Amino acid sequence: MxxxxxxxLFLIVILSSLTVSAVFSEEASTSESPDVSGTLFEHVLDGNTLELFPFVPEITLPHGITMHRLMLVLSVLLxxxxxxxxxxxxxxxxxxxxILLESLVIFVRDDIVYPIMGEERGAKWLPFFTTMFLFLSVLNLLGLIPALKTATGNINVTTAMAIVVLLLTFIAGFKGLGFVHFFKNLFPEGTPLGIGIFVxxxxxxxxxxxxxxLSLRLFANMFAGHLAILSFLVLIFVIxxxxxxxxxxxxxxxYTLEVLVGLxxxxVFTLLSCIFIMMASTPEGE
Amino acid sequence: MDLSMMARAIAVIGAGIGIAGGSIGIGIIGAKALDAIARQPSEKKDIRTNMILMAALIEGLAFFGAIIALLVVFK
Amino acid sequence: MDLFTLDPGLVIWTWISFGILFFILWKFVFPPLMENLKNREKTIAKSIDDAAAIERRLEEIEAERGELLKKTNSEADEMLLQTRSDAEELKKRLLEKAEKEAEEVLVQARRKAEAEREALLRALQDDLADFVCDASEKVIGSVFITEKEREFTRELVKEL
Structure with missing residues (x-):
């Protein structure tokens, strides 16, 4: 550079610092003890109000639609x-x-699916994992845009994704090994029955x-990361x-770190789910 | 100091210890992975995948600690 | 604190949106995308192969041309050498011929000159004999000298 x-860059940062200080100095001086954690969580948790610009009245979303649901739909549309x-x-x-769009697919193909699953099986699973990677990364990055929220910072969303992975692990295991063999595969060979069942x-x-x-990791990373950006700003109120x-x-x-972390x-989510599905559907020792 | 405040403090300390353990683990993984990559640059891709996998597993444990602490702090 | 509250609605929304996204990508986006990738890979591989082949052909042609050029050059050199030696030979021959001719001309001229001189000498001798005869006639006085005597005089003069 x-x-x-x-x-x-330095100038921009200084100017924005000045603006932020000027904007909040009045507010901070008027309210004696600001509700710090409330302010913080309001920005990360799900809600049904859309605040597009500061000082502009916020839009109340129709009943049944919350910010995180809106983000899910938005990511699908995008x-x-x-x-x-x-x-x-x-x-x-x-x-x-x-090339930009294709390179994402090629990244998932060459760095995640093919090295783990091999080309023949990987070709079948590739659409699923690409969808997962795109969906999650777009959801992660959408939260970095002001006025939008991170749907992956909600444990329900990540758990839903993890449940999908869990179900697919079982389905792939039953399909690849057979119902009985799947459980036999979990049973370590050459051990006494009691210990074997326990294992x-x-x-x-x-x-x-x-x-x-898997779900907790994504949730905690996104939640804590987006909270960290904000908590630095909240220090303006506090100190x-x-x-x-x-x-x-x-x-x-x-914020820049969070772009990296989001991707x-x-x-990691896609890689791990790929590994789990592969591990459950191949015989032991392969 | 009331009891809930005490519990919160202990929870935060516990989360800190948990995260410290996780970071030690991830640090060791990173160091070993870099060693391995330096020794065999041709196996870079495999090593990186396994490094991320291991780091993620450890991270999960650290998150358990952090989330339990969060539950205690905010309840 | 609703950090860990269960929200079944959101779970279902996630599933539905993920399902829709997966369906659309799987059904409408992936086939053309993978086909494009494969086709492009094939096209690129083919064009690289083609380029290599063309380059090889070009090299061959270049080598051929170089060989041809070398051959032509050596041929021209040879031709030049031949021509030069031919010319020299021709020159030598011409020169020899000219010399010979010149010599011949010289010899002929000399011979001619000698013959002429001889003829002249003979004529002079004849004339001298005649003159001697005439003079002795005049000296002796109108005594006719016979032809025999005349012949004798001529022999004398010749011996002179």
Whole structure:
């Protein structure tokens, strides 16, 4: 990065710090003890109000639609919209935007599905994992846009995804190994019956815990990450308005980190579910 | 100091200890993975996948701690 | 604190939206996308192969051309050498011929000159004999000298 750009970035950060300090100094001085945790969680938790701009009255969503539900629909619309608009059959000379969309699929194919599942089985599973990766990464990144929220920061969404993975683990296991062999596969060979059954139960339990940890990981990362961006800003309320000079650069840094984390967590979720499904549907020792 | 405040403090300390353990684990994984990649750059992809898998498993345990602490703090 | 509250509605919404997304991508986006990727891969591989083949052909042609050029050059050199030696030979031959001719001309001229001189000498001798005869006639005085004497005089003059 050249010096001029760095200087510009620095200027932007300083100016925004000044703005934030100016905006909040009045509010902070008027209210004696701000409800810090309330303010924080209001921005992360599900709600049915859409606040598009500061100081503009917020929109109350119709009954039954909450922000997180809206985000789910929005992500579906975004992905299907872009993909169906920019991917055309028989497009041998691709444009940049086509390559952008295709590269995500190629990333999932070459870095997640094919190395783990092999080409033959991977080709069948690829649409599912690509959908999962795109869905999760778009949901993760949507939360970084102001006024929008992170649906993956809600444990219900991540649990729903994990349940899908869990069901598919069982289905793939029954299909790949057969109903009896699937449970036999969990049973370690050459051990006494009592211990074997105990280990089998543990293995069975671990299938559930692995999926639940999958959901918890995504949820906690997104929730805590987006909270971290905000908590730096909230320090302005708590300490002094001029703390903005420190907290705004920090929150900008966390924000850029969060872009990385959002993509990484979508990658990890897809990778792990791919591994779980593969592990459950191949015989032991392969 | 009332009891709930005490519980919260202990929960936060517990979360900190849990996260410390997780970070030690992830640090060891990262160091070993970098060692392995430095020794065999051709196996980079496999090593990275396994590194992320292991780190994710450890991270899950750390999250358990953090979430239990969160439950205690906010209940 | 509704951080961990259960929201079955949201779970169902997630499933439905994920299902719709999966269905649309699987049914309408993936076939053309994978087909494009495969086709493009094939096309690129083919064009790279083609390019390699063309390059190989070009190299061959270049080598052929170089060989041809070398051959032509050597041929031209040879031709030039041949021509030069031919020319030299021709020159030598011409020169020899010219020399010979010149010599011949010289010999002929010399011979001619000698013959002429001889003829001249003979004529002079004849004339001298005649002159001697005439003079002796005049000296002796109208004594006719016979032809025999005349012949004798001529022999004398010749011996002179």
């Amino acid at each position: 050249n010096l001029k750009r760095l200087y510009l 992905i299907t919209g872009f993909y169906s608009a920019w991917i055309k059959r028989g497009d041998l000379k691709p444009k940049t935007r086509t 089998m139960l543990l293995e069975l339990l671990s299938l559930f815990t692995k999926s639940m940890v 002094t308005p001029f703390f903005g000079f420190i907290s705004v650069p920090f929150s900008v840094f966390t 990484l967590q979508a990658f």
